[in-house]
Amino acid sequence: MREIGRVIGTERKPSTAYTFQFWARPEENLGIGSIVKVAATVGDHDVTVYGVVVEAQGFNDLESPLHEYLSVGGDAGAEPPTLRHEIRVFQAAVLRREPEEPVGAVPLGRVYAAEDDDVRIALRTEKYAEEYGIVCGVYGPKDAQVPVHLHRDFLLGPESGHLNMTGTSGLAAKTSYILFLLKAIFEHYESGKPGDQNGVAALLFNTKGGDLLYIDREPKETLPKEHLELYERCGIDPTPFKKVVYFAPYDARNWTTLDSIRQHPELEKDNPTWPFAFGLENIIDHFEVLVGRDDLDAKASGYITYLRDEYVQGKGRAIEPGGPVETAKTLGELTTIIRKELQRADESSGTGKFGVHHPLTMRKVLNRLQNLEHRYSGLISRDGVTEGPLVKPLEPGTIYVVDVNELDSDAKDLVFASFVSQLKDKMEQRQLGVDRLIVMVDEMNKYAPTGGGDSHVSRALREISARGRYMGLTLFGAQQFRSRVDKEIVGNAATHAFGHIEAEELAQPGYSYFTPAVKEKLATLPTGDVLIKHPHFAQPIFVRFPLPPCMKGSDGMRDFPAQRGVSAKEALTKQALAMGGNANRVADAIESLGEGETDLMRLLTELRRAAPGADPIAILGTGKKKAFRAEPRPTIEESDPFEKE
């Protein structure tokens, strides 16, 4: 162990139970975030204190800058025969002490640079790293990196849970780190340790460019050596994610294709993008998101609930006595029912109402529903059937990526609200299908803003953050401005990660527990460094992490440019081939199909919804065939017209 300094306690700045100062030579490799060990003998027993550097000062015996100026007569190039002695004084926050009691002031002992074992003891990871540890990065200089582990049960639940990540957009902080962490989590859960029987899955929303659309592919350029070494140090295989399922909404203008930039034959061949769409049952639950909360008064809300209970989720009802029982599976069917009810109300004498519902309310709801089909045309299922990742049980070790990059803001809200709400329901019904589902939500300050009212989405997120950890749902929230995120959601996250953060954001009161030096470091934090706060660490710790071992979004978009606007038959061909169909047989089957758009779309939908292993040729065989046209035959006259009679 190498001594690097001594603890000092002055009258003005004494050592306390939780903080202490020490001096060290300028040449010592110490900085903000460095972990040190203090050893001292107090009375007849040894005391060891571990601390993390949170502030650094350097000074010499100069009292005024003017004195230095006068020393050299204003000549900056002058070299006096004696150099003033320079000293570094560091302030450290206590991470751990041994023995734990009594919690007294840090003794004036010798200070040592922490070695591998010291780091584990200081962070209390030595007891759980082996069995429950999830590596979150490495600590220390390049030649002595020590992996740092989070406790699985405190990151994913049930002890505590959720991760909140703050970082400036565009600096490869948030997404890169969460991908690294997911890689670490999947490696751990694949190990088959106790409690991991049903594994873990993750649901990610791709909101910007192609960030998350190529994470199953090798990076275009091999990772730099130092990053590969980081993976090795962390015990993680630097390979792309093995099981990734991509989903995207339909293209509103062309239902044969999806509204995603991830559409390229090579990608489709290896791992196709699947459609997602919401059935009427889904969207009617999120009507306030669809039409705007302000637009949905109590009467309209009551009418919507009535429609849902009677026609959508219920057994249906007859609009007029003795009439047929009406049910609604699609938005079109529901608007037809409302029109019928309005007509019935007009025809009725007396109140002019339909039941307790006023025609003006009914017309308002009808108007809004009619608009929805246009506004969210690619998202709302035409036949009322819900498609997407939550239709089937989630599979362990799988990342589900929902691409909403091409959608406008309102549509993104709908997707997000619907998924979060469905997840909450599944969570409560314990139907997630895996031990843990990680949901990554970016732009938390938009979906759950502080003081931003009581929206449906923020309510659902609050609910997940409060109770999700008991029910297998873990929220990985990310945002640029932590200060603008609902305090309850931030407070419920047990683990926090901080990447590069702008100075304006750091000036907010929420960061007041960081020293100025830590804030300064956060404001200039390079890509690949992150500050971690975790229940097992008494103080936040800076760690380094490698680049994600998968293709970058920008590379994917360049190498696999989206190919849109395909015909229905081309879409069928792609889908059938992606399902493993024989190319010649697929071509023959599609050649035999008629040109009817409705039937071709039906076949495409069936192919997309088919169970794994289904025979695409058999499904194509159910399509309507081309109309039979007889072969033109040559007409041979019985008599030769050129024959001379």
Next chain:
Amino acid sequence: MAFWKGLKESRPGLKVLRQGSFKEDDLPRFSSDPNAEDPPMVGDETPEGKPVPPALESGFTHFMDGAQKVRAIAEYEGATIYLAHLSAALAKREERTMLTPSPDWYRGGLFLFVPSVIEDRHEFGRPGTWVSESVVVRDEDAARGFERVREVTVKAIDEHRNGLETQLLQLFRDGALLTDGTLVNAKPRSGDYPFVVGIVKSHSHQYFNSHERRRAILGLRTGERSGVFEVARGKDRDTVYSFYLRLVEADDRPALFGMIRVEIPPERKYLDRVDEIASWILAERAPTSRPDPRHDKLLYPIHWIEEYLRSRQPTDAGMSLYTA
């Protein structure tokens, strides 16, 4: 202002002092007898000021100083007992960096000075805490009262600290040493003097009595030295060579502001290098020892050792603990 300006025009030697810019110590205390004897000049040296050739570098390799922290800790039958932490250190400079003195080059400890007028003074020893020193007070001093006894005790403390410095001086052999204080007692027990130069900042003994000497020395400008003269000091009347050197312009401050007296061994080889030695001292003016109030005379390496010695002294609170 106009009044003093008028006076100055007719009296070139008149200096109007800028208030707050000097210490009482800088005010002249020398003999007012213009016929008093001056110390003899050495060799061809003359009293007039001479510019010292400029030097960018200093050749000093070692520096030495002593320090003391004294507290009157007890009174007994009218006599004052002093507790003093006395220390001395010799530090080497390498590559422009002052190195912490090795244990061999540090002397220091806690001493209790008990005047001999206290009969049972031997009872004041406290092994492991301080060394009890008996201060010999002669009968004639004792007869002059306790004020005189205290003066004798304080002088004994100074001499004890000088003794620590002397111990270190006697050990020094290689290099060029600049020490704070006189070279009295620096004479080696055998052989030649090492390369040692003393700097005297206080002017309690002033070696310019005649009008001529006074004008020559007090009129020194920045970077000028006086001629070398011979000084006999100490109980053995050992002689050393000495000269005055002005480090900082006095301007509107007393004439001794920025003036030091330098002592060199009384040997020809050092006399031949007197300009070089003076230039080294001038080079040591940077960095400055400000904000020390003696910054006009205190060279930074000496200041550095003072700080080092101070760091090893007990704190005020620590000293008061010894009254328990």
